[in-house]
Amino acid sequence: MKFGNNNRNAFSIKTLLDILIGLTSVGIVLITLGGLGGVSAAALQSNPNKKNVIFMVTDGMGPASLALTRGFKQFRDKLEIDDVLTLDKHFIGTSRTRSNNSLVTDSAAGATAFACALKSYNGAIGVTPDKQPCGTILEALKLQGYLTGLVVTTRITDATPACFSSHVDYRSQEDLIAQHQLGEYPLGRLVDLILGGGRCHFLPNSYPDGCRSDSRNLIEEAQSNDWSYVGNREEFDLLKSGENVTLPLLGLLATTDIPYAIDRDSKEYPSLAEQVKVALTSLSKATKDSDEGFFLLIEGSRIDHAGHDNDPAAQVREVLAYDDAFKEVIKFIDESDVETVAISTSDHETGGLATARQIAPDYPDYLWYPEVLLNSTHSGGYLTQKILKFKQSELGLKSDKFKQFLIKKLLRPI
Numbered sequence: 001m002k003f004g005n006n007n008r009n010a011f012s013i014k015t016l017l018d019i020l021i022g023l024t025s026v027g028i029v030l031i032t033l034g035g036l037g038g039v040s041a042a043a044l045q046s047n048p049n050k051k052n053v054i055f056m057v058t059d060g061m062g063p064a065s066l067a068l069t070r071g072f073k074q075f076r077d078k079l080e081i082d083d084v085l086t087l088d089k090h091f092i093g094t095s096r097t098r099s100n101n102s103l104v105t106d107s108a109a110g111a112t113a114f115a116c117a118l119k120s121y122n123g124a125i126g127v128t129p130d131k132q133p134c135g136t137i138l139e140a141l142k143l144q145g146y147l148t149g150l151v152v153t154t155r156i157t158d159a160t161p162a163c164f165s166s167h168v169d170y171r172s173q174e175d176l177i178a179q180h181q182l183g184e185y186p187l188g189r190l191v192d193l194i195l196g197g198g199r200c201h202f203l204p205n206s207y208p209d210g211c212r213s214d215s216r217n218l219i220e221e222a223q224s225n226d227w228s229y230v231g232n233r234e235e236f237d238l239l240k241s242g243e244n245v246t247l248p249l250l251g252l253l254a255t256t257d258i259p260y261a262i263d264r265d266s267k268e269y270p271s272l273a274e275q276v277k278v279a280l281t282s283l284s285k286a287t288k289d290s291d292e293g294f295f296l297l298i299e300g301s302r303i304d305h306a307g308h309d310n311d312p313a314a315q316v317r318e319v320l321a322y323d324d325a326f327k328e329v330i331k332f333i334d335e336s337d338v339e340t341v342a343i344s345t346s347d348h349e350t351g352g353l354a355t356a357r358q359i360a361p362d363y364p365d366y367l368w369y370p371e372v373l374l375n376s377t378h379s380g381g382y383l384t385q386k387i388l389k390f391k392q393s394e395l396g397l398k399s400d401k402f403k404q405f406l407i408k409k410l411l412r413p414i
C-alpha cells in the first residue's frame with residue numbers, strides 16, 4: 001500500500017454534511033440536529049461554530065430487522081400496537097448502497113463510503129478502487145483540532161471502525177489495522193478513544209488471547225506511548241464518572257467480539273449504551289475548553305453477525321441494545337451546550353430476514369410468533385460452542401460427522 005495524494009485536508013464540516021446527507025448507502029438514515037437545548041446564552045462556548053459529530057452505524061440492519069424488533073418489543077413489554085423504537089421517532093428516510101465491484105456492498109466498502117465519501121471494492125479498508133488511501137472524516141476532523149473516538153461491539157480491527165482509522169487493501173489485515181489505529185502510519189496518532197473488543201490483534205500468538213502473526217505486544221507499546229488501557233469490566237467501570245479518563249484511551253474489553261447482547265454476562269462486559277455513555281462523557285469533558293468538539297463513530301456491530309447467522313433471537317436484542325445506545329446519544333444532545341449532529345445509518349442487510357413466509361399457494365398467512373424469540377435465552381452460536389465443548393464420547397457419537405456439521409453449518413464464517 002502506498003500513501004498518495006489523498007486530499008485529506010479538503011473536508012470541512014459543511015462538506016461533511018453534504019457528503020453524509022448525499023450518501024449512496026443502504027438502509028435507514030436518521031438525523032438529529034441538536035444542541036443548545038435549554039442552555040442559557042452564558043453557557044455558550046467562545047467558539048459559536050464549535051460542533052460535535054456523531055456517526056452511528058447499524059451494521060447489517062435492513063427495514064425487516066427494525067420491524068421485527070419493534071414487534072418483539074411490543075410483545076415482550078405488552079406495549080400498545082403503535083409503540084415505536086427510539087430509532088423510529090427520528091427516522092427521516094432511506095438511502096441506496098452498492099460498492100464499486102458488487103451490487104451488494106460488504107461492511108468494508110460500506111464504511112469506506114461513509115468515511116471517505118467514495119465507492120470502493122468489497123473488502124477495501126479506507127482505500128480507493130486502485131488501493132490508494134483515501135482521507136477519512138475522522139482524520140480530517142482530527143487534523144482540524146477535534147478529538148476522535150471509536151465505539152463498537154465487534155473487534156475494533158473489524159471493517160467499520162477500521163475504515164475510519166486505517167488504510168489497508170483487505171479487511172483481513174487486522175494486525176496492520178491495529179497498528180494504524182494506534183498511530184503507526186504516516187499521519188501519526190489520530191484516534192483519541194477506542195472502546196470495543198479485539199485484544200487478539202494487539203497481542204502476539206504466544207499469549208492466550210493473542211493472535212498476531214508477529215511477536216509484538218501493541219498494548220504494552222501503546223501504554224509506553226501515553227495511551228491508558230482498560231482491559232476488563234472492573235477497569236471500565238472506573239471510567240464511568242469521567243474523572244478517571246485520560247486520553248488517549250485504549251479499551252479492549254474482549255478477546256475478539258463482545259458477546260451478543262442475548263449472551264452477554266453483564267458482570268463481565270458492558271452494554272453498547274454504557275460504552276457510549278463513557279465515550280460521550282470523556283470526549284465532551286476533554287473538549288470542554290477547546291474551540292473544537294469531537295467526532296465519534298458508534299457501531300451496533302453485531303446486528304450484522306446475527307443476520308449472517310440467521311439468528312433472529314440474537315438480532316432483535318442487538319437492535320434493542322443499539323436503540324438504547326441511540327437513546328443515550330439523544331439524551332446527550334438534549335443536554336449538551338455544544339451543537340451536536342448525530343447521523344445513524346446502515347450499510348447493507350445480511351441474512352435476508354423476512355417475517356412472513358408464504359407456504360400455502362393461496363392467501364398467505366402473515367404470521368410471526370415473537371414468543372419463540374422471547375423464549376430463546378442464548379444465540380445459536382453460543383449453543384454451538386457449548387455442544388462443541390462436549391467430548392464426542394459424551395455425545396455418544398460414532399464419528400465426528402455431527403461435529404463437522406456444527407462447524408460447517410453453525411459457526412459464523414469470519
Ligand SMILES: *[C@@H]1O[C@H](CO)[C@@H](O)[C@H](O)[C@H]1NC(C)=O
Nearest residue numbers: 099100101102119120129130
Ligand atoms: C470502480 O472504480 C473504477 C476506478 O475508479 C471506475 O473506473 C469504475 O467505473 C468503478 N465501477 C463502478 C461500478 O463504480
Ligand SMILES: *[C@@H]1O[C@H](CO)[C@@H](O)[C@H](O)[C@H]1NC(C)=O
Nearest residue numbers: 237238239240241242243244
Ligand atoms: C478512579 O479510579 C480509582 C482507582 O484507580 C478509584 O479508586 C476511584 O474511585 C475512581 N474514581 C471515580 C470517580 O470513579
Ligand SMILES: *[C@@H]1O[C@H](CO)[C@@H](O)[C@H](O)[C@H]1NC(C)=O
Nearest residue numbers: 369370371372373374375376
Ligand atoms: C415459551 O415458553 C413457555 C414457558 O416455558 C411455554 O409455555 C410456551 O409454550 C413457549 N412458547 C413457544 C412458542 O415455544
Ligand SMILES: [Zn+2]
Nearest residue numbers: 059060107304
Ligand atoms: Zn456490515
